[in-house]
Amino acid sequence: MRSIVYGFAPVAVALVAFCSIDCSSSSPSPGATGPKGPFGIDTRPTNGTCRAPERGAAGIKLTRVFPNLTFDAPLYMVQAPGDPSKWYVVEQGMDNGPAAGIHVFDNRQDVDSTRDFIRFKPNEIPSGVPSNEAGLLGFAFHPDYANNRTVYLSYTLHSPTSRADMKSVVKRFKRKTVLNELDRGTEETLISEDKRPLEFDQPDIEHKNTSLAFGNDGKLYIGFGDGGEEDGAKGQDIKGYFAKILRIEVDPAGGSTYKVPTDNPWVEHPLGVGELKETWARGFRNPWRFSFDKVTGELWAGDVGDDKYEEVNLIEKGGNYGWRIKEGFDCTKRFPEFKCPDPTLKDPVVAYEHGNGDRGIIGGYVYRGKNIPALVGSYIFSDLSSGRISRMVRDPKTGAASIEDLGMAGFNVSSFGEGLDGELYVIDYIHGRLYRIDPVPFSDPGSAAFPRALSATGCVNPQNPKEPAAGLIPYDINAALWSDGAGKKRWFAIPDGTTIKVAEDGDWDFPNGSVLMKQFSIGDKLVETRLFVRHQDGEWAGYTYEWNDAQTDATLVPAIKTKKVGTQDWTYPGRSHCLQCHTAAAGRTLGPESAQLNMDMLYPGTGRVANQLSTLEHIGMFSAPLGDVSAIAHYAKIDGTESLEVRARSYLHANCAGCHRPEGPSIGPMDLRFAMTAGGAGLCNVEPFGEIGEAGSKLLVPGQPAKSVISRRIHTTDPGLRMPPLASRVVHPEGTRLIDDWITSLTTCPPPPPSTE
Incomplete structure (x- = not known):
């Protein structure tokens, strides 16, 4: 492996380039x-x-596991309770692309095939680029799955009453008696005791979240983001499903599929219309993802930030985690009608600022495996944009929490997985590969x-x-x-x-x-x-x-x-x-x-x-x-005598191609190595991946630097968008001028380089 x-x-x-x-x-x-x-x-x-x-x-390494398998937009991997012989991998699904579903396969390193545990119809579940925050998002086995064959899924469906044509649903299915696949005929939307289906319209394409996990108490916890709207503070009341983590009991007597546990925080409070006694905690932006510590039962979540911070939260009963009046430890001052600072608002345990490529926390797990003793009890998490893998540690004397970096994934981590043995796994979203976190062996640790x-x-x-x-x-x-x-x-x-x-x-x-x-x-x-x-x-x-x-x-x-x-x-x-x-x-x-x-x-x-x-x-x-x-070829200096195109390609190669190349960690199709022309680099008139461009923008628009994302990102000092993302805070006047002059000189997309096959 x-x-x-x-x-x-x-x-x-480093960057990249593209012509002959x-x-x-x-x-x-x-x-x-x-x-x-x-x-x-x-x-x-x-x-x-x-x-x-x-x-x-001591360090960690990522070892690729199941090397014969790759997946389309994988978001989650899990084993069924009590059964370490198989793995299940969730595929998000993409509009006009691979349909959402779940693969199941044997837990053998030489496995070379999977079976569908469930497969939805193409475009049945809206998702995909550019939102990347919808689709099949959550999956949880019932704790007694071995006997009742029940699982829970959360995903998005089309909705004509939503301006985003999207609603969130949570459903349960049963596995077929003989085959290891779900029976679509058993599909049920979760219905409360007062006949409310657990589904609702989404106003925008972002911040769906929908993590699912059973706690040590046997209750099902469900997380929802704030829906992506830029106005309002939905997390600051208990009305509706947005910006909350719910807690429900899924095995009630009678005809409903769930009821509110009697010890939920708002059960004894009189509630208004639309206010939910299912609410366990609130004030989140997009809690991607949460998990329970196998030993302590504590609930940990990574909450995706907005302008400045990403945060790790310890979720407590009735807790208010502040969004949108707080981000990280700071008051946003967007809503003067809300008190801030406010001692009733929960601070994150740790938070880190954007910059140096960091933007988009990926919540993980408290490590309870045996292979890396130094990590036992540490909460492990990652960052989507940078691929940095970190752990949260506490000072043994003061109890103060801090972040310790463990290394870089070298790809966009979409989620972690936890085996029944407590070992942790990492999912490569773009390339569809699975990795295990392993220790780095040393002959004489600490000697050098x-x-x-x-x-x-x-x-x-x-x-x-x-x-x-x-x-x-x-x-x-x-x-x-x-x-x-x-x-x-x-x-x-x-x-x-x-x-x-x-x-x-x-x-x-x-x-x-x-x-x-x-x-x-x-x-x-x-x-x-x-x-x-x-x-x-x-x-x-x-x-x-x-x-x-x-x-x-x-x-x-x-x-x-x-x-x-x-x-x-x-x-x-x-x-x-x-x-x-x-x-x-x-x-x-x-x-x-x-x-x-x-x-x-x-x-x-x-x-x-x-x-x-x-x-x-x-x-x-x-x-x-x-x-x-x-x-032997040579690259061009920024002020050299070579053509404008060759100098621009050389500049991009030196500043971007470390990441923007095949097998590189960057999201999107760009290949900015010097040998690629603008027409063959996945760049010219190509839509940007996600919300990083104004309307009408492309990665490169011939003749229009202002509409070209590659120009905007080397001009900006916004730490969440700047390129290069690491250790750079100053715009390069000669470099930006070179790239803008080159884009301006283009009247059409150059042809791709001739095939070498």
Whole structure:
């Protein structure tokens, strides 16, 4: 089984590009003045100090499970009570696409087929792009499923009385006696004791939620979002179903299918028209998803935020969690008629701000498995946009809660799954794959903690940490990632006796033990040094160091932080953010590839100007000959002499293609690698995925930057929409001008590149 390992790392983002590659002679680095020579250095330096150590801290990895199976828009995976032999996976369904349904399959890693537990008719359940928040959303087995064969589903149906043509329903079904599939003939809408069906119209296409779960008390809990309307505070009363978690008893006597438990919080209160005694808690925006701790019975939910925060809530009887008068710990001040601050409103246990790619919490589970003892009792959750996987931990002395990042999924997580054994699983929404959270094994955990001081890493001169150690080799690139105007210097080091493999597409594969170092400066001051290392287990991780004001050394940064540097805010990425941009699809390293380094550079040690590829081949850095360097492509500098199209493609490749490529983590069809034309990149006149564009906008509209999402997202400073999303707060004037000029120059969509098949 293939594994994706999460290290503890930072680093910045990369973009992409699209037309035919320029294979003319390499371009010189600006300021590369000095005697021209065939090689910049004559011999390979000995690297005695700068090598990636063994991992020194426990981590997690995602191991792909059931590798022969893929699913369409999967949203949930679960096992039936008492039966670990099978898994059930919910498919959301998409308009004019695969119909909603549930697959069942044997719990064997070699399984290569599934059966339909239930399959709805095409378009019977409205869902799909662009809303992505409707469809078949919730699924729960009755606790006594083995005997009564009953399950509960929540989904959306068409409704002529709704302006969104959509209503939410909760229904129950029974499994057929002989076959392991649901009997559509047993379908029943849940009906209360006072004859109210559990269904209602939706006003908009967002915030449906509809999580279902049975608590340890045997009651069914049902969560609904606020319906997506931008006005009103539906969560601040108990009228209607919106913005609430309900609690019902599903095995009443008589003809109804459910009743209100006698210990619900509003049972003894006189209620007005439309107010629900089913309400257990309220004040949510879109609680995606909630779950019960197997041991304590506590109910945990991740509530999706709006402008600023995502939050984790511990759900209590009668609790009011504040939406829309609160978001996170802050008052929104949108509704002055509501008191805020108000001690009766429940704060989240923890919350995190948008930015650095984070936007859209995915609630998970309290880990109760046996494979990762360090995580037992921790609430595990993720973020849809960034793919960051985190846990909530409490200080053993004070009880204060905080968030600890565990790593990056490298894809859009739609939900978690929990096995009967307590082990946790992660669902890849876009690619339809399933993963298990596993521990990273270490031969000697804790023996090689990464040095706190940059001067102690062995990768810099310990007497002057501004200088690289003797074993590092400098390099430069043609198309650079925008880093908020910072100046950058780059080096790499590989273990003695090893070489770099060059892939067919020109990407470089570094040997285990390699270190890539990047130094950032603003004005004449160093602000940060980042080390991106390939540990001895073959997996990459990043470590970032913050320079002190005296410029004498830099200190390891344990978590994401922002610091005022001059007149701008500078973000130091947290250790889990590195692999958010240095994706597996991009080969982890981003800058080092042949088309990036095919250029002349001034080598400071010799004062000579020479082509980097020729120099590195001369000193024996590659595992095989490169061939004629003049025949190797090179990307264009932003101010180069190449065509507008080639410069734009190069810029996008450097700033976007780490994520926007096949198998990458980004939502949507874009493939922004340099080799793709605008016509073949899933870009030109393509609808944006979700609500990220104004009416009439496309990802790229020829001749109209203002209608092109790729332009808008590099212009904006909105942390939820900005690209690149990580460690960037400043708009790049030259880069935005280049992309806008290129879009303006297009009169029609260019044709796709010729097929290579």
